[in-house]
Amino acid sequence: MPSSTPRRSYDSERRQQAAERNRAAVLTACRELLFRDGYQATTVRAVAERAGVSPETVYKAFGGKPGLVKALWDVTLAGDDDPVPMGERPQLRAVWETRDAHAKLGLYAAFVRGVHERLAALFxxxxxxxxxxxxxxxxxxxxxxxxxxxxxxxxxxxxxxxADTDTARLADSYWALTGPHLFIQLTTGRGWHAGAYEDWLTGMLASARSSAGGSAEGTGVPGT
Structure with a gap:
């Protein structure tokens, strides 16, 4: 008797592809309605109608409007909907793999800039x-x-x-420096172009790093 496994596998793949298409359509519809009508006027039903799916499909996939907005936030932050953790994406892998300390800060600043460029309007x-x-x-x-x-x-x-860096305090400093409010204040509010923000942020990260403890000399890391 012929095995039915290939057929089941094919059906499973088709369902998965359909689910991915629906998810992408829902997120696109959510973004379009948010920017057209605003948050309060954007309902799950309206998103479902625009995406061509049932409201039940949206609830099942996202758990309601807050979950839908959070999913849109995450996709916008990452730049895609691939199930790859941020720390394993190419931009941050380049940060982890770079040995030069100042270069690490520059790459990290570039990563932050890219995130904020994608998120600023939604934020x-x-x-x-x-x-x-x-x-x-x-x-x-x-x-x-x-x-x-x-x-x-x-x-x-x-x-x-x-060696004597207070890492918790440095993390707080970096968190404050890399926040979306500051990016928007400098670019939208003060008219900086994104490249100027990236250069400024690199310098600020370096300054905070240097003043986080004792002298950075003698760490053995190139660029210190």
Whole structure:
């Protein structure tokens, strides 16, 4: 009797592809409606109708409007919907693999710039949406703090910090310097182009690193 496994595998692949198409359509519809109508007027039903799916499909995939907005935030931050952790993406892998301490800071500043260029418009919209999205923004800041702390830990592990560095305080400094508010204030508010922001941020990260403890001389890391 012929095995039915290939058929089941084929059907499973088709369902997976359909789910991915639906997810992409829903996220696109959510973005379009948010920027056209605003957060309050964007409903799950409206998103579902625009995406050509049922509201139940949206609820099943995202758990409601806050989950949908958080998913849109994550996709915008990463630049795609691939299931790859941020720390394993090419830009950050280049940071981890670079030995020169100052070059690490420059690459990290470039990464931060790219994130904010993608997120700035959505961040501004959500900050004006009221308390309904407060948890989404708070969670994004918690996740950003986790990422910044990992970066500071990497600098410490590779000998790129003074021996007596208060890493918790340095992480707080880096978190403040790399925040979306500051990017928007300097680019939108003060008219800086993104390249100027990136250069400034590199210098500020270097300054904070140098003043985080004792002298950085003698760490053995190129560029210190």
């Amino acid at each position: 501004t919209l959500l900050t004006q949406a009221g308390p309904d999205v407060g948890r989404v923004l708070a969670l994004s800041e918690e996740e950003r703090m986790t990422g910044v702390t990992a970066f500071v830990g990497h600098l410490a592990d590779t000998g790129a910090l003074p």
